[in-house]
Amino acid sequence: MTSQEAINRPTYSFPMVAFGMAIGERIRARLAELGMSESELARRSRVSQPVINALVNGTQRTSKFLPEIAAALNVAPSDLDPRLLEGQYSPPPRFLGERDLPVYAAAEGGPGQLVVSTDPIELVPRPWYLGEVRDGYAVVVSGESMSPAFEPGDMAIVNPRLPPMKNRHHIIVSNDDDGEFRATIKKLTGWSSDEWMLEQYNPPAGQEKLFKLNRREWPKALRVVGKYEG
Helix, strand or coil, rough: CCHHHHCCCCCCCCCCCCCCCHHHHHHHHHHHCCCCCCCHHHHHHCCCHHHHHHHCCCCCCCCCCCHHHHHHCCHHHHHHHHHHHHCCCCCCCCCCCCEEEEEEEEEEECCCCCEECCCCCCCECCCCHHHCCCCCEEEECCCCCCCCCCCCCEEEEEEECCCCCCCEEEEEEEEEEECCCEEEEEEEEEEEECEEEEEECCCCCCCEEEEEEEEECCEEEEEEEEECCC
């Protein structure tokens, strides 16, 4: 955007300033008001689409790129985060700097499932939102059952300390067995004492979009809190 374009841009009132709204909700509301997509916001702000998507979905609470995002939305940064008005805003670094987050390889273990090795294949920079979660890790996605949210080669970032939450992505895992475990990355829509209720976006042939897994066989649902694109 040229300086002249910035001068000629119309200004907008931004009514969504209720202090109870999260930043992602404010961005989502403004996108709807403007009829703008997340990809267009990423292009205009020159902020990567994964960062935009993480903010909108609430998996990332704030960003050092908030001023750029606000400018692209034609609002003040404080319209997206009212804490700026209170002098409380301190944007976190995108990474903490340590290249110590283990990445586990995965092979397809059946339609929509993975076999994950517990021997890391590499270490990557730890995202700021896992700063104190030393047992966090990433899994390389294999298969297309969760496309387009998770494509083959993406790294799904897992926080094993968070409790299950409805309508969030989780990695559902079986018990460890000789240095590997079976897993499947899905959207968790609910659960009972016996079953996980799951959704997959691109079901393998012969499978349903909505299905259930037995919790005795799959005892853990661990929250996926972000991704690195492959």
